[in-house]
Amino acid sequence: MTQLNNLDLDLAQELGDFPEDDLDVVFAPKECRTLQPSMPEDGVELDSHVKDCVQTYIREWLIVNRNHSLVHFLVFLQAGPHQVPAVSEEASRTTLACSDLELRSLQPDPRLEHLLRHVSAEEFERLNEEARRTNRHAELLALYPSVDEEDAVEIRPVPDCPKEHLGNRILVKLQTLKFDIEIEPLFACIALYDIKERKKISENFHCDLNSDSLRGLLRSHTPSIDLSTQARSAVFSVTYPSPDIYLVIKIEKVLQQGEIGDCAEPYMVLKEGEAGKTKEKIEKLKAQAESFCQRLGKYRMPFAWIPISLTNFFNVSTLEREIQETEGLNGTCLTFLRQNDSSVGLEDNYPTSNFKTISLTLGTFFKQEGDRLSDEDLFKFLADFKRSSSLQRRIKTLPVEISPAPENIGYCLTPELLPLKAFSENRNRPHKEILEFPIREVYVPHTIYRNLLYVYPQRLNFANRLASARNITIKIQFMCGEDSSCAMPVIFGKSSGPEFVREIYTAITYHNKSPDFYEEVKIKLPAKLTEKHHLLFTFYHISCQPKQGTSVETLLGYSWLPILLNDRLQTGHYSLPVALDKLPLHYSIHSPETPPIKWVEGHKGVFIVEVQAVSSVHTQDNHLEKFFTLCHSLENQVTFPIRVMDQKITEASLEHELKLSIICLNSSRLEPLVLFLHLVLDKLFQLAVQPMVIAGQTANFSQFAFESVVAIVNSLHNSKELSKDQHGRNCLLASYVYYVFRLPDPQREVVKPGMVGARVAKLFFFLIHAVSVGSKLLQSRVISCSNPDITVTQAAADEEVKSIMSSKVREISQHFHEELALQMVVSTGMVRESVFKYAWFFFELLIKSMAQYVHNIEKQDNPRRSRFSNRFKDDITTIVSVITSEIGGFAFFKESEQAEKINISLAFFLYDLLSLMDRGFVFNLIKHYCNQLSNKLNSLSTLISMRLEFLRILCSHEHYLNLNLFFMTSASAPASPSPSLSSQNSSSCSSFQDQKITGMFDLSAEYRQQHFLTGLLFTELAAALDADSEGCVQRKAVNAILSLLSSHDLDPRCSKKEVKIKIAALYLPLVGIILDSLPQLHDFTNIRSGKGRTGTPEEEDSSGAINQNVALAIAGSQFSIRNSVIPLMSLPYRQSATLGPDTTRNLLICFLWIMKNADQSLIQKWIADLPSMQLNRILDLLFICVSCFEYKVSETRHVVLTQALQKSRDVKARLEEALLRGEGARGEMMKRCRIPAAGVNENLRWRKEQTQWRQANERQDKTKAELDQEALISGNLATEANLIILDMQENIIQVRSTECRDNLLGGVLKVLVNSLGYDQSTTYLTHCFATLRALIAKFGDLLFEEEVEQCADLCQRVLHHCSSSIDITRTQACATLYLLMRYSFSSTSNFSRVKMQVTMSLASLVGKSPEFNEEFLRRSLRTILAYAEEDTDMQATPFPIQVEELLCNLNSILSDTVKMREFQEDPEMLMDLMYRIAKGYQTSPDLRLTWLQNMAEKHTKRKCYTEAAMCLVHAAALVAEYLSMLEDRSYLPVGSVSFQNISSNVLEESAVSDDVLSPDEDGICSGRYFSESGLVGLLEQAAELFSTGGLYETVNEVYKIVIPILEAHRDFRKLTLTHSKLQKAFDKQGGATGWSRGRTPLPELWEKQHVIN
Secondary structure (H helix, E strand, O other), X not given: OOOHHHOOHHHHHHHHOOXXXXXXXXXXXXXXXEOOOOOOOOOOOOOHHHXXXXXXXXXXXEEEEEOOOHHHOOOOOOOOOOXXXXXXXXXXXXXXXXXXXXXXXXXXXXXXXXXXXXXXXXXXXXXXXXXXXXXXXXXXXXXXXXXOHHHOOOOOOOXXXXXXXXXXXXXXXXXXXXXXXXXXXXXXXXXXXXXXXXXXXXXXXXXXXXXXXXXXXXXXXXXXXXXXXXXXXXXXXXOOOOOOEEEEEEEEEEOOOOOHHHHHHHHHHOOOOOOOHHHXXXXXXXXXXXXXXXXXXXXXXXXXXXXXXXOOOOOHHHXXXXXXXXXXXXXXXXXXXXXXOOOOOHHHHOOXXXXXXXXXXXXXXXXXXXXXXXXXHHXXXXXXXXXXXXXXXXXXXXXXEXXXXXXXXXXXXXXXXXXXXXXXXXXXXXXXXXXXXXXXXXXXXXXXXXXXXXXXXXXXXXXXXXXOOOEEEEEEEEXXXXXXXXXXXXXXOOOOOOOEEOEEEOOOOOOEOOOEOOOOEEEEOXXXXXXXXXXXXXXXXXXXXXXXXXXXXXXXXXXXXXXXXXXXXXXXXXXXXXXXXXXXXXXXXXXXXXXXXXXXXXXXXXXXXXXXXXXXXXXXXXXXXXXXXXXXXXXXXXXXXXXXXXXXXXXXXXXXXXXXXXXXXXXXXXXXXXHOHHHHHHHHHHHHHOOEEEOOEEEOOHHHHHHHHHHHHHHHHHOOOOOEOOOOOEHHHHHHHHHXXXXXXHHHOOOOOOOHHHHHHHHHHHHHHOOOHHHHOOOOOXXXXXXXXXXXXXXXXXXXXXXXXXXXXXXXXXXXXXXXXXXXXXXXXXXXXXXXXXXXXXXXXXXXXXXXXXXXXXXXXOOHXXXXXXXXXXXXXXXXXXXXXXXXXXXXXXOHHHHHHHHHHHHHHHHHHXXXXXXXXXXXXXXXXXXXXXXXXXXXXXXXXXXXXXXXXXXXXXXXXXXXXXXXXXXXXXXXXXXXXXXXXXXXXXXXXXXXXXXXXXXXXXXHHHOHHHHHXXXXXXXXXXXXXXXXXXXXXXHHHHHHHHHHXXXXXXXXXXXXXXXXHHOHHHHHHHHHOHHHOOOHHHHHHHOOOOOOHHHHHHOOOOOHHHHOOOOOOOXXXXXXXXOOOOOOOOOOOOOOHHHHHHHHHHHHHHHHHOOHHHHHHHHHHOOHHHHHHHHHHHHHHHHHOOOOOXXXXXXXXXXXXXXXXXXXXXXXXXXXXXXXXXXXXXXXXXXXXOOOOOOOOOOHHHHOOOOHHHOOOOOHHHHHHHHHHHHHHHHHHHHHHHHHHHHHHHHOHHHHHHHHHHHHHHHHHHHHOOOOEHHHXXXXXXXXXXXXXXXXXXXXXXXXXXXXXXXXXXXXXXXXOOHHHHHHHHHHHHHHHHHHHHHHOOOHHHHHHHHHHHHHHHHHOOOOOHHHHXXXXXXXXXXXXXXXXXXXXXXXXXXXXXXXXXXXXXXXXXXXXXXXXXXXXXXXXXXHHHHOOOOOHHHHHHHHHHHHHHHHHOXXXXXHHHHHHHHHHHHHHHHHHHOOOOOOOOOHHHHOOOOHHHHHHHHOOOOOOOOOOXXXXXXXXXXXXXXXXXXXXXXXXXHHHOOHHHHHHHHHHHHXXXXXXXXXXXXXXXXXXXXXXXXXXXXXXXXXOOOOOHHHHHHHHOOOO
């Protein structure tokens, strides 16, 4: 056994110590879509809240990485071309025309060199072992399918990185806008509307499609044109697609005199290009348009609108698919890309050209109606349009192109006009992203700074105003003061103009005193708002007709809206009065209701306006506003009293109000709470560890902050709108902990040095407030109902707090992890229940804060025991104990799902603690958990399952091997786990040889003490297998072991051979467990015996090649090439399998892994010490392994043989790319793995965690490349598994060679012969045949004398491979068969038994094997003949002549087969031919018997029951003839003469007598039918067939022969059954005899029908 001392010192240190960089705290830059992050404007001093928001949005992620996590290693399948599955090639088959082809005319195959060389058996075995050890797969489980994901609880998914929400994105391009006449500029405005929800779901996109000449008419009104306003394509986003979404294009024109209908009439009646008056009218209209553009160019009027239904684009039934194809409006195909958090970019996966773009040419428009312009009117129009689709007026062309928007679209601007990355400066026009207004809440936290305000003037009522107020427009401005110069340039401009403007005008409805407006005014809100900021609305009448000396604009009035109300952003619907007088001084700080000025209609609200904000700064929620305001009042110097909304708060009431605001946080609406979740949690955690000084007194908010966090966590988990991962973790919270959370900033601490009062105040705070105030959070506390062991009362809670405080003066620490653990311990009632119900969140907070703490204080190099305080360890112990009790309580009350989630959370917590705390301390926690859970309800399968999941997670630790001290021996290892190898004495590493070898394979108490985690896992596995439990528990137990072994194969640290040996030694007790569970294993051989390889009988009869049923006339029924099952030798008790096939397969591959990687000298010593019964059990196990790991030939096998390796590289590349896009450490590890290390083999190995490799029948949608790859992997797995089995058999043969001469040879041969009956690779077959030749050479005498049945099966399987189409396999099989004949002759000087077995095997082969190839079999016969001719040692013996006679006989059988194929379609001629050929077997009773039986089977399939029965009668007569020669017994038939009452033709069987052939001759009449029981069986079958065929008279004659035999044996049960059958036969004959019904006498019938024919 390789000892640790033999390893070099570096390896020992690497294996035994935990690396210092186990956990790494890294700052990862945020992924920003824009070239620069969105930020507030420069030069403005921001208030604290805005600063915090911006800081949260731009700061880096803080991630705790595991540097050695096995989940991140990429390993691919090493697939060499040297292992090719041995499958037949149908195309290579040819049929020889000549049936009497001489063997000598054929060219033999190459012969094996040195086959006839004299070498010792030991040298033979040594050479074979050397050959087997070369070119092997190092990692067996890299070839094995991964464990089901539902069992893979140790996979903790990395949360999605928080990012800006993007819905389903579509790119809309407008090409041109042309009517039949082109006389003036027109302007398009596009938006999305949902008619079902009656809501506008996007902001407006303004687009100018005018020609340069028409745009020139407005040059005087557009001082500048920014590039961003020239966009003609927009990216719309839709989070909730539905068939009710419409894309609406509104068209406006320059204001002119006349109603909308009048202005639209020329477009409806005139056409460009017409001569005469039409041309004059068009010229006149152009002149008028030019005049209006010069005078009124900055005013617009409504003109027309065009709806586009997106019903066909959003295929709602398949929205869950990321890529969908729906039929477009014009018959082309629109491909729609769903963008969500988990999707990858379009350009990453698919070339853009794969997506078909749809172009629509719209030919209709609806003219606007002046009194129906509101959104409500639009929804009615759209509903009517959906029903009728009535057409109005044709446009000459309006091409619209709609396509999926790639994620990384070039030259694109965000809604804030920030350029996205991949921004190209060369293009003329950019794309624009259009902001979505989702119809429902979107629960995605803010990650970017966005501060937009949308103003929607809706209606103005000047009906009672003077007649001058008719063509009304509103000038809208955003003011920072009251002077006209205070208009801020923050309004987004429309098309073909400046990016930002100071004012904007609404469209004008001609001569309408109560106009509706559909304008959308988009404003970029300043980051710092004051009470001076307001919206100013100025109302004008616009004169369309020019009048001398008068202005175009006539002032009608003013209105305004303050942006802030009580320091909070004002949004919503407002009904504002309109002032007629000039606005007074300081008007902006008042609402429009207060100033004493003249108003329209006596101060009535005549102007309706809506204001909405899309902001990641303004919360728009009262509870959140109050909380943030009060928090910032603590952090900054403020003047009291402060105003929070409509409330004034003094310094004395600040503490109380802040506590109330913390308690009320959970009352916020869910959407704003989620939007600001990161900031809210950061603030609460800051309050939890930071005592505040208020009015000279220290205020502590720890408990309130903690309970508020608990309430928020509870709300988020209970919301049905929010998603959870596979472990029940809320995705938003998981994402926060993983990426966002960091320790609260210590610099912001307010407690001053020397303030002892602050510490004392915190101490007394718990005594006073621990229960009372906290009850407001969840109204009342209740006793824990989930755990019967915890009976918390109000008094008990107080006592608990007092005892904690009085036991020792607990130093008031500012460490977050200590504060969090303390709060978890002292929590009570409903808060306590929620803490434990969602413990995963608080556990992960603890782990991340501990990791940061260790990172900050640089304690990685210090002993782990001193990293954390004893008080903190006590709290952790308490938490683990209580949670374990909670798990048992939930399981007791049948809440197993909840218990499982808490259990998994606890397991991950302890898993993480192993990387941070003293491992002895953590092991004690694990031990306490196992004891506590075992003492609860040990019989519950749920608890067994949970313990298994718990241990599986812990054992998935990257340093699991070190934790188990796998490098130590059980005799010298310390009882308690040690922190590192360096702390151990070197003498603790002693040799494995000093202990009893057999004991290493047992799960002893000493083993469990030394190898703690593995011992626990094996104990659970043994309990699961022994218990009468559900199959899922057993499956989980086995899968946990398999997952562990897989991780070792995938771990580069374990790649060295000496390390693998140590690891395999750790798993040796598993071998004992598997052997004990042998009777429970699924028997794969049963499956094999029941399935046919060529389809149904009907299909077989119609096939072109000779089918199995026909060829049974040549073959022996007891010889089956593919379907024969050899019974297990030591398992007579095997009745039913309790383990499923998948579980058994997983358990067996674990066994093979251990046998492959363990020290072979140790295995040999173990085998040497085993009793024979245990050794036989091992052989039984190997027998099942052979059946289990057969290579399943796939439909694409011919491709696999030639191209699989090349094709699999595409799969590997795609897989690698997908993983490289992963976040965090996974992506980093993937990137590292892409750089090959020096000297690393570049062959592929399969990546198990990510590929989800499955059997072919589980996924029908696999690509050709995937199928080829799977076939290649399957072939490699079958080869390696069978080679391990072969290694084990060689070990048994070598170590127990003496016993092989007694009773082991048969068991070894069974496994070997069984393996030859399955599909195998050429690699395995080469080594298997070599082992067989070594066995023949070593134990030839035993093989031919005692293992007769095994020898027969061996002949059959070897001859089968002689017909292989693969040269290597044929060469090996021929050499083995010749050696078999040679040693048979040498041991007996006569190999008649082998001759008979080979002959019968050939008959079976040509009949049953679907892969039988006549040409290759003839060539193999010629090769064997060549061996005989070249064997100089045997030339002096009769052996070569006997071999030649045998081969010629075999060749003639093949020729007969060729003739039979010619008559395959003519059953009568075929049977005639078969009968004549059978005559040739008169001297071979065994073959003749087989012949007759299979002719009977052929007749039965054709429903010729009488003929089939007569064949069996002939067979019985043949048996009777030979029985009479062997023994003279009165109750037996004399011979064939006894059967003549049934048919006189039976006398034919008497032709073979002892003067022709003696039944005592070796190998003759050795079949199981040449016995009394065989004779009875044949006759009973014949009687049944006669009965079925209606010859009831003959049934009596048959049973006349049977009954004396049964009476002689006193078999009363069979006699009862026989007489019962006779009674039925006589009953069916009835009153009339067969002759009265006109039947022909039997002999004549027989002659006429030629029954045998």
